[in-house]
Amino acid sequence: MQLELSRVVQCTSRLGVLKGLGRTGQRSLEVPGCLLYTHFGTVPHLTQDTLHTMSNLPSVTQVTLSNIAEHQEVLEEFKDGFRKFAGLHDTVLYCSLHDPAMLCPTGYTTNKTVSVWGSGGRMELTVAKFMALQKSVQPDWYQSMADGETWQNSTSRKRVRKSVDRTLAHLDECLLELDGVEVFGVVEGGDILEERVRSARETAKRPVAGFCLDGLQTGSMDQSLRTQLIAAVNKELPEDKPRLLQGVGRPDEVLACIEAGVDLFESFFPFQVTERGCALCFSFDISPDPERQNGDLNHDDQTQMTSFEINLKDRRYQDDFRPLVEGCGCYCCQNHQRAYLHHLLVTNELLAGVLLMIHNTSHYHGFFAALREALAEDKLDLLKRRVLRDGARQTERKEQDG
C-alpha cells in the first residue's frame, strides 16, 4: 500500500491515490475518500447487484470483527474467507474492530483483552483469538487490536495512558504474525494532547501500513478540540501513509477533518440516516452552471434529524410527488417520489430501507467525489460554504420557528 499525494492544500488537506491495494496490488482508492460500510457483512439491505449499479463506489469494503466473531467456527470450516462467505463482489477487504454505527458498551477491557459485541452478546478477544479470527476472515488489511475506551469525557489521564500503552502492546503482538496482510496501527490518547502525540509517535515507529485515529468519534468532543488533536497527531505521522478517522461521518465534520489532514473515513452515516427513515438532501453542487444546480428543495424544511437530511415519515411528504433530490441520478430518485417513500415507511415495508439506502449511499459517495473535485480545483471553500450554508439556513429557520 502506498499513498501518492498529488496535492496538499494549505499544508493539510491532502488529495491523492492510495495504490497497491488488494491481493494482487492492482487496486487503488482515491483520497480523501471513504470505505464502503457493511453491517453484519453486507451493505445494509442491498444485494451486490443492486449495489454495483451505483457510481462512485469505493474499491475497499469495511467489515467489522464484532459482527463476524461469533461465526469463527463456521468461517474456519468454510476456509475461503469472509469475502467469499458473504458473496461480496471483487473488493479490497478491510477488517475493523467495532461497528462505527453502534455504540460499544465500556468497562469490559482488561490488560490482555478487548470485548466486541455481536448479535449474540459480548465476546472477549485476546490477541491470539483476534489473530485467529483474522486468519479465518482473510482480509487484505486490518485494524490492529486496540483499547479505545477513552471517548467519554470523564476518562481519567491514567486510564488514557493505559489505553495508549495497551494499544501499542497489542500492535506489537499483531505485528509478530504479519504474513502479507497490511496492518493499521491505532492512535489512541482520548482528549489529552500529550498522550495523542505519544501514541502517534510510538505507532509511527512500527512497520504499519497506515493509521486509525480512534476515540475522536462524533459525540466524544467538539470539532475544534478534534481538529486540534488531529493536527497534533498528523505532525507525528509520516506523509506517505494514510490516516483513517473512525466514527466521524457528518458532512460538516468530514469537511473540517479533511482540512485537518484526514485521508479516509468510514461510510456508516448513510446507513444511520436510512435507519431513521431519512434521506440525505444536502447540496454539494458547486457547478457554475445554474441548470445543473439541484435546487434548494430542502430550505423550507424542518423535518430533518441533522441539517443534511429530511425525515420522510413526516406527514408533509404524503402528497409530495417530487423525487428525494431533484436531478439525482440514483435508482430511487429516478423511479420514485417522496410520497411513495412516505407510504412505504408508514406501512413498515422493507422496500423503504432498500430505496433509502440506495439514495443515501449514492448521495454520500457523490459528496466525496465532489470533495475530491473541489480539492483538485482549489474550490474546497466554495464547497464548504455550499454544504454548511444549507445546514445553517435550516438551523436559522428552526430557531425562528422555535
Added chain:
Amino acid sequence: MQLELSRVVQCTSRLGVLKGLGRTGQRSLEVPGCLLYTHFGTVPHLTQDTLHTMSNLPSVTQVTLSNIAEHQEVLEEFKDGFRKFAGLHDTVLYCSLHDPAMLCPTGYTTNKTVSVWGSGGRMELTVAKFMALQKSVQPDWYQSMADGETWQNSTSRKRVRKSVDRTLAHLDECLLELDGVEVFGVVEGGDILEERVRSARETAKRPVAGFCLDGLQTGSMDQSLRTQLIAAVNKELPEDKPRLLQGVGRPDEVLACIEAGVDLFESFFPFQVTERGCALCFSFDISPDPERQNGDLNHDDQTQMTSFEINLKDRRYQDDFRPLVEGCGCYCCQNHQRAYLHHLLVTNELLAGVLLMIHNTSHYHGFFAALREALAEDKLDLLKRRVLRDGARQTERKEQDG
C-alpha cells in the same frame, strides 16, 4: 379479456391463454397461472429492477384495496393512478379487496358496507366509496365488492345466504359504473353446496369478465370439500371466462385446484414463506435427464414449516455451504449459500428478506411454468407425484423421528 383454451385435460384441468389484457389489450397471461403478489403496493422487499431480472414473471400485478384505501386523498391528488404512484413497471393492474397474506377480522360487515384493514386500522367501504377508490387506483381490472365473511366453520346457513345476496347486490351496483374497466364477480356460498351453485349461477348471468372464488382459502375447509365445491361452481360458469381462486397458494392445494378447473391463483405463498425465514425447496423437475434433476436435497430435512420449504434459522444451516436449491438459477442461489442466509437471518439483517424473496418468488413462478409444461405434455400426474412425494417423504421421516 378473452380466455383461449388450448387443452382441457380430463374434462377439468385447463391450459390456455388469457388475452386482451391491459389498456391497449395487447397483454396476455398463460393459465394455469398466478398474479404477481404485492404487499402495500410493492413486491415485498424488491425494487422493480431486481424483480425484473427474474424469468417467468406474470404480466399481471395484484394490488389490494385494504393496503391502498387510506391513501385515497393522496391518490386523488396524484391523479395518475396507483401503477405510477408505486413506480411499477409496465404491468396489467388487478385490484382485489383483501390482502390474501393476512387474516381479515370478521364481524364488521353490514348490508351496505364491507370493512378493509390497512396499517392505520379498519376502514368501512360502501359501494360508492369503493368505486371512488377504484377511480383513483385506475386498475385495468378489479374484484367487485363482496361480503366474504363465511370462511369460518361455524357460519350459519342464514349468514351464508345473506353473504351471497349482498355480494350479488354489490356486484350490480359496481356494474352500473363500469366505464371500460373489467370486473370479476365474486362467488360466495361458504361450505354450502346449494349456495355455491346459486352464487355461481347468478353471477354468471351478469356481464363480468371472470370470477373470483372466495371463501375457499387455506384453513377454511379440507381439500376434498374444496374440490367438490369448486367442481360444482365451475359447472355453472361459462367455459370462456377465467376463474381466480383466492387465498390458496400451497403447491399441493394448487395442484388439486387446477385439477378441479381453477385458472388463476394469487402468489402470496412465497411472501409468507419468506416472512418466516424459510426457502422453497420442493422439486418440480420432471425432466427425464438425470443431470437436470435438482437433487433430493430436502429429504433428510425436518426444518420445514410446510413440506415445501426449509427453515434457514435452524442451526443446522450455519455451516451448510450449498445454495438453497442446487441448480436453481436465481440471483440468491447463484451468489449465496445457506450458511450466509442463516447468518443474515440470525442477525436480523433485512437483506435476508430480500434474498429469500428473490429465491421464493423465482421458485414459485418456476413451479407454475412447470405446471403448464406438464399439462401441455400430458404429464400432470408425474409432476404431482414429484411434488407430493417430496412432501410425503418428509412427513414420513418426521413421524419416524417423532
